[in-house]
Amino acid sequence: MKILVGVKRVIDYNVKVRVKSDNTDVDLSNTKMAINPFCEIAVEEAIRLKEAGIATEVIAVSVGSSASQEQLRTAMALGADRAILVEAEGTVEPLNVAKAFAKIMAQEEAGLVILGKQSIDSDNNQVGQMLAALTKRPQGTFASNVTVDGDSVSVTREIDGGLRTVKLALPAIVTTDLRLNEPRFAKLPDIMKAKRKPQDNTSFADLGIEVKQHIQLDKVEAPAARQGGVKVGSVDELIQKLKDEAKVI
């Protein structure tokens, strides 16, 4: 079974996010970029399935600028066998990403697609669900445990108030939550080998997808700076402030 795994290039989680002075977007010039942490968990899960003899090949797929090659290389250093880059400039909407994955999933006859549940930059949490709808295949989102058994996969999902385990017929789509696994560090010899692993470049046009824009980004603003607190004299005063000023009760 082949596994497709999604890899998105996003701002490194250690970097302090800055908004462009004209409020058009987050300022990404000269900032350190990295694999989206949820995607890293997806890569790890796919590699573990390969190590367990369940997967035969792990293919890392990214939709984004040519710079995303860096993240694909990282995925290959971690253990992905090859990579596919769907080259696209600017922000790519979730639906277009899902369409690209649907095409590649069919081309590669992948048995399982593992994606991060969301990316830490746009926080949409949509691609996995859209991909399931487009391909009419079952989905197991927010996975904290994944067990493949024959032609099905059991996915334990983190939901409000507990865990729900679903059994999906393969091919299926799984999106990862934080607690699914702890990604490994790449080994030095594997970083060097990753340079020689194959990477194919394609585009929306090559995949026969017409890119439609449904979303327009109006503006991006930094959150308002936190106001200093005050000491209240009594519980009554606190309740009154919560009612009249904070308007939360």
Place this chain on the structure above:
Amino acid sequence: MSYQAPYKDMQWLVEQAYQSQHLAELNSLQDFDLDLANAIIDEANKFASNVLAPLNTVGDTQGCQFENGQVTTPNGWKEAYAQFRDSGWIGLALPEAFGGQGLPKYIAQPVNEMWLSSNLAFVMFAALAQGGSEILLKFASDDIKARYLTQIVTGEWTVAMSLTEPNAGSDLGALTTKAVPQADGTYQIKGQKIYITYGEHDMADNIVHLVLARTPDAPAGSRGISLFAVPKYRVNDEGVCGEFNDVHCTGIEHKTGLHGSPTCSISYGDNDACVGELIGELNQGLMAMFVLMNEARLSCGLQGVALGELAYQKALQYAQERVQGAGVGGKRVAIVEHPDVQRMLLNIRSETFGLRALGYQIAALLDVSELSQDSERVRMAESRIALLTPIFKGFATEQANVMAGTAIQIFGGMGFVEETGIAQVMRDARITTIYEGTTGVQAKDLVHRKIRMDQGVAISQLLTDMRDDICAASQSKPYQRLAVAVDQLADVVDRILLNPNADTAKLDAVSVPFLNAMGGICCAWQLARLEQQAHLNHAQDNDFFGNVIALADFYSVYQLPLAQAALTTVSQEQNGVGAYLF
């Protein structure tokens, strides 16, 4: 987060070193380009910041334990070592034929810097593996190479460097450990060594001690010293360890810093059953050990950079959080707003930046010296490395101590309190000016061997290069300031250091001030060069390159004059020391 690699600084300075030493022209580096360097820096940073850095405090507070000849490393050390080894980092810059990765030095340098910043006490074994392997590669017989090297390069075994004895420290000629030849060609080793880093520990299956000792009929002094491989467990013909080799740890030191690194006293051959194998020729041990020594000295210089970076990160974070005193307009501000705190932060930042640039240049020069086909380029690179090694070792480690002290000053009273962690940097830094040759030893090496015995060839070439750069950028303020210092330096070199009739005792007295002057001038030179590059690239990243320009300006105004003051001292070498009766 306790430490994050200064990713951007590293990336840019690696690129600068790569370009200025024309490494792209070296055929054997085709597969080792800047893209690979960046990918490796990125991955190494994850390991350094997530695995090694959190253990740094553990090592400091817990230290190593010694009981019944056994050394127990701090909690987490063993597991981290296994992870470090399995990730292939030990063989980073060692040959692929023995299980290494064969990376060039220019890529290994930033990676090593990260290890040293994140946990200096822990990674002491890495430089020992690197240096020890290089000795074996260069001097050992094929048989010894076959039986030892792969295990060392892959980290299955570690290396200890056994030089010092109670009466033989800087003066190794005085050592007395004996090596008695046996009928089978091996030697019986007997003697006591002290200050053996990782001489005993619980992280690997075997420890290969590289021991300096004397054969019975060896000449006295440093000409009668040979080098032996003395494993803790004997190594059979197939390279497998067997019986215990009568190598006993008799204790570990309670030290000012580096608590996580066991500093062992080792007794060889208590029961006359300690077998050593000769490495290289008889009585040529010191020469072989110098390969490791030079490696270790450059690694020490890098420790200075690494500790400066760590001190800066901690001090900057504190200065941005600590609100104290009023700024402009009377409002209470974080102390980073105060000009004097900015001065202190810039001291650390600019020194670290200049030293890092110098260290990365040296690494690139090492690649040229090892890989270039052009014999003239190789000769020039070797001569420059030989000159810069004592300067980098001596100056970077002296500055590490200054910088750690400055960082504590930024913390104020909290800096004197252990729980902030900044005091550890000062305590760990303290040994760096002492081990692998004290600053005094480096300074004598610089003045006598690298300048006087060299008849000023290497230093003249360095001065010429500096002056060429100064001429090419005559409008630059940092270069204009550097020009004055370089003239002063050239005068002192010609008039005093290269004076054939000089009183060597007088030169010894001013040798450390001279080394410090050279260090400051070399850093100012690096920063002035980087400033020019920053102007060219300014539009790409205003904040970063604007700061590089600011650092070059700061250094040339605040730090360079200290080098000039030291030159003033050197120029009065007849005075000051010698008259006082102790």
